[in-house]
Amino acid sequence: MFDTHELGRRPGALQRVSRSVEAPGSPATFGIEGVIGVPEGASVKLDLRLESVMEGVLVTGTARATAEGECVRCLEPLHQEVAADFQEMFSYPDADDRSRTRTAEPVDDAEDEDTLFLEDGLFDLEPVLRDAVVLALPMQPVCRETCAGLCSECGIRLDENPGHHHDAADIRWAALQGLAETIKDGEKDNMGGAEAGVDEKQEK
């Protein structure tokens, strides 16, 4: 809950607030279930700008936190900094009554639910933060953009096993390995080289 009493109700009044809050736990976490999210109790840093306007308080801000999840390609745990910008209007309950009677149009139920109100000068930012943070999270988080993921054949992590291949590709890799060993050992012993080296040896 945030207090707007210090801000007052004079339109045009401004107040900046910096505060850290703790991310809530289940079921209302700041995250995408099973994908990525800000863990319960983790610090969420808020920089807010409260602006008093005629019908209420306009809140503009940025939330910063570290989300945890796992890479969708290689399943390794990952941490990602998120910065979520948001802006929300919190109306005075009485101001809303006035605007409602002023407008001849019938009150739209969905729109009505979206209106957030100040209660005794307090507002609850948590639902706003949740929406903003979840929107800022990647739906397909990756440990890094170039993550090659897992081998579709055997499931090992390709980034940790460069050149890993199966079947026909395996033979080419073996040839390269054989070549590398040949360079290291010089000409004295390449008998232990790969099968692909056999042709060359026969020519000598």
Ligand SMILES: [Zn+2]
């Ligand atoms: Zn990865």
Ligand SMILES: [Zn+2]
């Ligand atoms: Zn494999």
